[in-house]
Amino acid sequence: xxxxxxxxxALAAILFAIGVAGFFTRRNLIxxxxxxxxxxNAANLTLVAGSRLHSSTGAVQVDGxxxxxxxxxxxxxxxxxxxALVIALYRQKQTVSLDAFARLED
Amino acid sequence: MVNxxxxxxxxxxxxxxxxxxxxxxxxxxxxxxxxxxxxxxxIYLLAGFQFLAAIQILVYGGAIMxxxxxxxxLLNLGGLSPEAEDRDDPLFHDRRRSAGxxxxxxxxxxxxxxxxxxxxxxxxxxxxxxxxxxxxYDALPAxxxxxxxxxxxxxxxxxxxxxxxxxxxMVLAKxxxxxxxxGEERP
Amino acid sequence: xxxxxxxxIPALPLLGSLLCALQHAQVLRGRATNPDLQPGIxxxxxxxxxxAAAFGLCLRGFGxxxxxxxxxxxxxxxxxxxxxxxxxxVAMVLDRLSGAMALVVTGVGLLIHVxxxxxxxxxxxxxKFFAFLNLFVTMMLVLILSGNMVGTFVGWEGVGLCSYxxxxxxxxxxxxxxxxxxxxAFVVNRIGDASFLLGMFLLFTxxxxxxxxxxxxxxxxxxxxxxxxxxxALAALLLFGGACGKSAQFPLFxxxxxxxxxxxxxxxLIHAATMVTSGIYLVIRLNxxxxxxxxxxxxxxxxxxxxxxxxxSAALRQRxxxxxxxxxxxxxxxxxxxxxxxxxxxxxxxxxxxxxxFKALLFLGAGSVIHGMHEEKDVHKxxxxxxxxxxxxxxxxxxxxxxxxxxxxxxxxxxxEILAHTFAVGGAWWLxxxxxxxxxxxxxxxxxxxxxxxxxGEERFDAATVHPHESPPIxxxxxxxxxxxxxxxxxxxxxxxxxxxxxxxEWLDPVVRTGNEILEHRSGGHLPxxxxxxxxxxxxxxxxxxxxxxxxxxxxxxxxLATEEAFESDHPKLHGAxxxxxGIDRAYYAxxxxxxxxxxxxxxxxxxAFCVDGTIDAMADTAKRAGxxxxxxxxxxxxxxxxxxxxxxxxxxxLWALGGN
Numbered sequence: 001x002x003x004x005x006x007x008x009x010a011l012a013a014i015l016f017a018i019g020v021a022g023f024f025t026r027r028n029l030i031x032x033x034x035x036x037x038x039x040x041n042a043a044n045l046t047l048v049a050g051s052r053l054h055s056s057t058g059a060v061q062v063d064g065x066x067x068x069x070x071x072x073x074x075x076x077x078x079x080x081x082x083x084a085l086v087i088a089l090y091r092q093k094q095t096v097s098l099d100a101f102a103r104l105e106d
Numbered sequence: 107m108v109n110x111x112x113x114x115x116x117x118x119x120x121x122x123x124x125x126x127x128x129x130x131x132x133x134x135x136x137x138x139x140x141x142x143x144x145x146x147x148x149i150y151l152l153a154g155f156q157f158l159a160a161i162q163i164l165v166y167g168g169a170i171m172x173x174x175x176x177x178x179x180l181l182n183l184g185g186l187s188p189e190a191e192d193r194d195d196p197l198f199h200d201r202r203r204s205a206g207x208x209x210x211x212x213x214x215x216x217x218x219x220x221x222x223x224x225x226x227x228x229x230x231x232x233x234x235x236x237x238x239x240x241x242x243y244d245a246l247p248a249x250x251x252x253x254x255x256x257x258x259x260x261x262x263x264x265x266x267x268x269x270x271x272x273x274x275x276m277v278l279a280k281x282x283x284x285x286x287x288x289g290e291e292r293p
Numbered sequence: 294x295x296x297x298x299x300x301x302i303p304a305l306p307l308l309g310s311l312l313c314a315l316q317h318a319q320v321l322r323g324r325a326t327n328p329d330l331q332p333g334i335x336x337x338x339x340x341x342x343x344x345a346a347a348f349g350l351c352l353r354g355f356g357x358x359x360x361x362x363x364x365x366x367x368x369x370x371x372x373x374x375x376x377x378x379x380x381x382x383v384a385m386v387l388d389r390l391s392g393a394m395a396l397v398v399t400g401v402g403l404l405i406h407v408x409x410x411x412x413x414x415x416x417x418x419x420x421k422f423f424a425f426l427n428l429f430v431t432m433m434l435v436l437i438l439s440g441n442m443v444g445t446f447v448g449w450e451g452v453g454l455c456s457y458x459x460x461x462x463x464x465x466x467x468x469x470x471x472x473x474x475x476x477x478a479f480v481v482n483r484i485g486d487a488s489f490l491l492g493m494f495l496l497f498t499x500x501x502x503x504x505x506x507x508x509x510x511x512x513x514x515x516x517x518x519x520x521x522x523x524x525x526a527l528a529a530l531l532l533f534g535g536a537c538g539k540s541a542q543f544p545l546f547x548x549x550x551x552x553x554x555x556x557x558x559x560x561x562l563i564h565a566a567t568m569v570t571s572g573i574y575l576v577i578r579l580n581x582x583x584x585x586x587x588x589x590x591x592x593x594x595x596x597x598x599x600x601x602x603x604x605x606s607a608a609l610r611q612r613x614x615x616x617x618x619x620x621x622x623x624x625x626x627x628x629x630x631x632x633x634x635x636x637x638x639x640x641x642x643x644x645x646x647x648x649x650x651f652k653a654l655l656f657l658g659a660g661s662v663i664h665g666m667h668e669e670k671d672v673h674k675x676x677x678x679x680x681x682x683x684x685x686x687x688x689x690x691x692x693x694x695x696x697x698x699x700x701x702x703x704x705x706x707x708x709x710e711i712l713a714h715t716f717a718v719g720g721a722w723w724l725x726x727x728x729x730x731x732x733x734x735x736x737x738x739x740x741x742x743x744x745x746x747x748x749x750g751e752e753r754f755d756a757a758t759v760h761p762h763e764s765p766p767i768x769x770x771x772x773x774x775x776x777x778x779x780x781x782x783x784x785x786x787x788x789x790x791x792x793x794x795x796x797x798x799e800w801l802d803p804v805v806r807t808g809n810e811i812l813e814h815r816s817g818g819h820l821p822x823x824x825x826x827x828x829x830x831x832x833x834x835x836x837x838x839x840x841x842x843x844x845x846x847x848x849x850x851x852x853x854l855a856t857e858e859a860f861e862s863d864h865p866k867l868h869g870a871x872x873x874x875x876g877i878d879r880a881y882y883a884x885x886x887x888x889x890x891x892x893x894x895x896x897x898x899x900x901x902a903f904c905v906d907g908t909i910d911a912m913a914d915t916a917k918r919a920g921x922x923x924x925x926x927x928x929x930x931x932x933x934x935x936x937x938x939x940x941x942x943x944x945x946x947x948l949w950a951l952g953g954n
Binding site: 024 | 928929930931935936939
Binding site: 004006007010011013014016019020021024025026028031033034037038041044045048049051052053055056060063065069072073074075080081083084085086087088090096 | 112119123127135136166170178180199203206211214222223235236249
């Protein structure tokens with residue numbers, strides 16, 4: 001594959017922007033969490049692009065892939081905790097709409 | 107041909123990502139995200155990262171997305187909640203905040219794109235194209251060696267994090283049968 | 294050798310004051326459950342005991358000085374310690390001048406305390422009254438006994454405060470006019486006090502000390518060397534300004550007649566016998582300063598003579614018994630300043646002492662009359678009281694005789710000594726002597742008019758409702774003691790023509806020696822002196838005027854109000870001017886008080902309520918409105934907070950993407 005690196009990065013930027021948009025516009029807490037996953041994947045894609053560029057211009061380096069693996073692990077943690085919170089909150093208010101959780105106002 | 111495949115996968119990734127954000131039904135969002143991760147896995151594979159593509163499918167597709175789907179099903183969120191139906195737009199925040207969110211997204215995206223395009227000329231692309239080793243850029247022996255030598259501390263930290271998460275999530279999501287009702291009001 | 298017991302002289306009345314205050318607090322607390330609770334006699338006894346002890350100590354100190362010991366000094370207390378600069382060491386000093394003054398204050402004060410114990414009986418604020426009265430004595434003693442000007446100033450302010458408290462003692466009576474009078478006294482005194490302070494500052498910058506002993510040394514050196522004459526004159530005039538306020542001299546005397554709103558013992562003690570003489574005390578204390586400047590001396594004498602004349606003429610037409618005595622006091626204080634302005638320091642103190650005796654007597658007698666007349670003060674509604682209150686009548690008449698200067702009584706000797714000195718100075722002082730003689734005639738006239746209207750003639754009160762009665766012994770015994778002093782007090786200052794020593798003159802000689810030396814130095818070696826013939830002539834003239842005018846004043850009024858009413862209808866304008874003290878008070882109101890009130894109203898409404906409050910309100914309003922607006926940002930939605938964070942990140946990202954390379 002001879003796709004230039006900047007195309008990979010541009011794809012990452014677009015995915016990231018879509019994630020941001022979802023994060024800020026959706027009311028549904030679960031969809032907000034999914035938007036965060038989307039942003040993390042965009043970050044992974046930039047790492048992949050960078051690692052590919054480095055490895056093909058010199059010796060193979062595995063730092064990029066390792067960081068991606070760690071990010072996937074942390075993303076899994078984040079999703080698990082986030083979803084557990086969603087369940088706990090749902091038990092309180094019988095909804096996952098962000099409007100119901102505005103306690104910081106007071 | 108391979109390049110074409112990449113652009114097709116990229117297009118699918120963008121469309122499914124948009125689907126995640128725009129879908130009315132959370133189940134549709136989950137499936138869209140799953141497709142997005144799949145196409146990203148394709149892109150990893152094309153870029154020469156076989157192992158990453160594999161765990162992208164296994165961990166993201168197999169574990170995380172199933173978790174999401176599981177929660178959506180558990181809370182019976184396939185449809186919209188009754189009170190959410192009363193709103194003008196049950197999916198998105200009111201127009202002002204949505205516009206603000208979109209503006210921030212566009213600004214961040216365009217800033218990244220501008221940065222990428224302006225920085226692209228500084229990149230030193232390989233002169234004779236990307237030479238892909240047979241075992242890929244993320245050969246497992248090299249990965250494993252780095253993971254258990256140079257990255258052993260972050261590795262251990264990640265394992266502790268996972269353990270703590272397991273316990274924490276169980277505490278959070280457990281049905282509090284014996285807890286007093288007032289405890290649930292505690293922020 | 295130090296005499297630390299001197300501190301006890303002011304401390305004892307202070308202790309008495311505190312005890313009385315505690316008693317008053319107890320009464321107030323008791324009144325919460327029993328509204329009719331009357332204070333016991335204990336407060337009066339405490340106060341009298343404190344006064345008696347202070348008087349005893351003063352007597353002891355008085356006995357110790359004279360002979361070899363010139364003065365007694367306590368150890369000093371470093372109030373404002375300073376190296377080289379302002380260094381204030383407060384010490385109690387009992388010398389011949391302060392000893393004499395302290396003896397008068399505690400002695401007359403003791404008698405007035407005893408009198409007040411009877412007079413104030415049954416008053417709701419009995420204990421409070423004695424707390425104030427004892428505090429006053431404390432402050433007066435601090436004023437007198439302090440060895441430096443700062444201590445004197447503390448006492449000076451303290452007696453002003455007590456005067457304020459006691460004038461306004463019955464602040465809720467007569468529609469609040471005592472409260473108003475108290476404020477007036479305080480404010481007018483403040484003008485004088487400011488002048489006193491300036492004078493003090495000037496002396497400090499000139500001589501670098503405020504200690505009387507070193508100050509007098511410095512002044513003596515400067516005056517003999519002819520240096521700093523302008524500064525000395527200015528300092529003298531500024532201090533005299535202070536004395537004008539406290540001692541009720543023209544143009545600041547208007548507070549004293551109003552001060553009669555206080556209880557009568559207060560009028561006797563503070564506004565006749567002691568506090569108002571502190572201005573005279575100050576001038577005698579700093580006699581070299583005044584002696585050094587001819588201008589200052591003349592101004593002091595002229596103001597004194599003018600005050601004597603204005604107040605003496607105003608006293609002619611007063612109908613309020615205490616008002617007559619108040620104007621008389623102002624007039625007699627004018628005499629004292631006339632003496633000071635003539636260099637007759639001893640004569641001034643002599644008159645202070647005799648005046649303390651007979652004016653305290655007159656005020657206390659007037660209090661006894663008012664007491665017996667059920668708080669009636671108008672002399673036109675009295676008459677014929679000699680039959681109802683004989684003891685008061687006899688003692689009051691003694692006081693009036695002394696005041697009018699009938700021959701051989703105390704007032705006769707002191708007044709004639711003043712007039713003789715003024716005459717002897719000559720020059721412009723002859724004019725002032727004329728004024729003094731004329732005022733002496735007025736004094737004799739109004740004194741006997743007062744006696745005639747109060748005690749003689751038909752009874753002009755309503756016998757059905759008013760039953761005049763003699764006061765109890767606790768009030769009349771002090772009157773008798775004071776009457777004896779008024780009659781015989783002249784012994785301490787017999788004129789030279791009697792060929793007996795002038796006791797007070799010899800006693801005070803060390804204090805006034807420096808001033809007299811400066812006077813002698815300025816006049817080229819000789820002090821004004823009168824021949825014996827001239828003195829006999831002046832004494833005879835004084836006796837004749839006093840007897841003649843006393844006779845006139847008595848016989849024109851002993852048969853009732855006919856002459857008074859005739860004068861009123863014949864000369865309505867003159868009557869109005871006299872009873873109004875020549876309209877000076879009204880001029881103050883028109884020229885100062887009303888404009889200040891208008892200005893105060895303007896400041897209150899425009900500057901304060903509109904500008905200041907408006908600005909503050911506007912600031913608060915702005916903050917509040919901004920808060921209301923900003924509150925919308927904190928709507929509790931996590932997404933909103935995130936949005937602001939994302940917006941910030943977007944801005945930073947855009948700056949980073951667009952800037953640089």
